[in-house]
Amino acid sequence: MATPVKHLLAAGTFMLAALGLCAAPASAAPEKNHPKAADVVKKAQTKKSSKGKKAAAVVAAGAAGAAVAATVDEAEPDITDTKVTDYACELGNAITIYTNEKDDAHIALRWKKRLHRLERVGTTTGALRFENKNYGLIWIGIPAKGILLDSKLNRQLANECKNAEQSKPLVTAALDDKKS
Incomplete structure (x- = not known):
């Protein structure tokens, strides 16, 4: 009966570590008991880095769009015939x-x-x-x-x-x- 409790605690620690809620590093997760754990951690890191790249691209595109909008709006209005x-x-x-x-x-x-x-x-x-x-x-x-x-x-x-x-x-x- 102690063995399933160990596995549950180990799995819970791993999940918390993967979410970044636990102080224990992801490498401290029990990879011995769960061989697929390393794959899960790698996928999570890949998603984080790709999301970061996408977010940076969106911010850069937004800044470029704002710069274009600002330059369009900065053009002085035509005041002939006013x-x-x-x-x-x-x-x-x-x-x-x-x-x-x-x-x-x-x-x-x-x-x-x-x-x-x-x-x-x-x-x-x-x-x-x-x-x-x-x-x-x-x-x-x-x-x-x-x-x-x-x-x-x-x-x-x-x-x-x-x-x-x-x-x-x-x-x-x-x-x-x-x-x-």
């Missing part, structure tokens, strides 16, 4: 937005001497929201002002951005309405 709107923001920041009448789903935004293409995102509030997910830029335009956000760093890049129309004092507009 309407240019300059915004003056607090802290001396400036933003220029290029809009195309034929394509209202995209804008080009110049920020810090770089031109970015942003894609329109629908909102329930009526605000104009445009995003560039690769760079994490978000432009939100409301009737009173515009805001540029960095979604990757979770911070504001520019606030209180106003174009010439938005910069007009509201008091004069209210007085003009009373005169009429």
